[in-house]
Amino acid sequence: MSRTERARLAFVVFVVLFTQLLVYPGVDRLVEALGGAPTIDAGTAFLAVQLLAFVLFSAVWGAASDRAGRRVPFIVLGALGGTAAYLALVAAVATGIGDFRFALALRFVEGAFTIGAFSLAITMLMDLEGGHGRNMGAAGIAIGLGAALGAPVGGQLYEVGPLAPLVASAVLLALVAVVMATVPDRTPTDTDGIRAALAGLRERPELLLPFGFGFADRFTGGFFGIVGTFYFRETFDLSPGETGLVLACFFAPFALLQYPFGSLSDRIGRVVPIVAGSVGYGLAIIGVALAPSVAVAVAVLFVVGVLGALVAPATMALVTDMAAPDERGAAMGGFNIFGSLGFLGGILVGGGIASQFGFFAAFAVAAALEIGIVLVALPVLVRVVPDPTATFGTPE
Incomplete structure (x- = not known):
């Protein structure tokens, strides 16, 4: 196991947290662009529906990867699914298709996919040799940096336009899929998932x-x-x-x-x-x-x-x-x-x-x-x- 393998997995964790925080500083503008009212209720709904998907699908991805005995293909699928969902949100605004409820449904789909990339990347870090503390330290730094940089960078992207954070998120998640294709799959065979x-x-x-x-x-x-x-x-x-x-x-x-x-x-x-x-x-x-x-x-x-x-x-x-x-x-x-x-x-x-x-x-x-x-x-x-x-x- 090389240090670059740990770094690539930490990159996945970083990107998911980073893209999650990108939308926060101007969420009222984004909600308005998606057809909703720029209120705290609409902003709450847009942010919460992603977290709801996180909670509901985290264990699902873990159980599926445990059963298959592989993790990398599921992380790639999660990243590509998140990319597609973000691009679908942008396309919905560009074409005028759907309303804010449609946007919330796409946001839920995005959360259902991206939590797979996030949770399974952390699980792969746990699976690695080299010391639990070191591997979790890499995850902690990635989570912290993603949270620290997401909001200020997202705020600057909103100065470009209300959809700019969505486009940036799609690009980064596509990059995650490419990076993960280079990571060896080292899934243990004795995992039991949520049970x-x-x-x-x-x-x-x-x-x-x-x-x-x-x-x-x-x-x-x-x-x-x-x-x-x-x-x-x-x-x-x-x-x-x-x-x-x-x-x-x-x-x-x-x-x-x-x-x-x-x-x-x-x-x-x-x-x-x-x-x-x-x-x-x-x-x-x-x-x-x-x-x-x-x-x-x-x-x-x-x-x-x-x-x-x-x-x-x-x-x-x-x-x-x-x-x-x-x-x-x-x-x-x-x-x-x-x-x-x-x-x-x-x-x-x-x-x-x-x-x-x-x-x-x-x-x-x-x-x-x-x-x-x-x-x-x-x-x-x-x-x-x-x-x-x-x-x-x-x-x-």
Whole structure:
């Protein structure tokens, strides 16, 4: 196994996250171009339908690849399907075919395909030799960079036109298909898919702790994706390009600081970063809503990203600590399912509350969830968390 193989798989993970975030900064303009109203409800629907497909089809792709004993053809199919769906959205606008409901159906199809490329690329990283920490470190960097760069680049693409992020996404996913055709298929023959994840959770119910924290953290990611976009656009009258740069103040430190903070959790344990980071994270979310100016809001948003980076790698490492070596792939699969549900919840719940009760109420709910899970879980967390056993980012 070569380093380039790991890099190519990480590239796939990066592209899917990057293209997902491309549409966020100007989603109101995109929705309007697709025939919908430029409202938070329509934006919520467009972003949420992709996440719904992620949740529904992640396990389907995994089970199919396990049964076939191959992964590469499924990743190529997922990337090409996503490319076709993005191009179909562009064609629908160019030809005037269909309405916003048709666009939502195409968005669902796109999500159903691209989650296959994303989840199976991470699974292939898990399958590789060379150290679980190193392979997951590559996945974490790819996810972080995709999230950090997607919003600011997407904001600049919106300055070209509302469909530019869709065209860019189609091109990148087509490139993924080409790259994956050069990767050897090293699928193990003893995988059990989603059944293994459920069995592992029954045998180790304490995994619900990191799963719950992962849900809450990804909830806030989805929340900022939809509510943050409309909040900054409407409250401070920002353009999509400016909104993308503002969102980068959250996603950039969240991505770049995960490795050093993951290493910190190896030295001091998982409990302190998770508890202190989550409480501070929740308070900082409220701070964004109370900021009197865009400059103050950006500064607080940067703090939110830093605190998120403190929590996320410690939570993921906690999954590794709790699961037996031969259960880690299934355990991480369960963690990712809870994370996808959290991201979907952040979009649906955050967007719904903001639409019905205003932005401050939505920020308050997101903050309460982040802090509340600490208050509920802390007594159990202190009792069941093992000493750090797996060094973040290094081979075992």
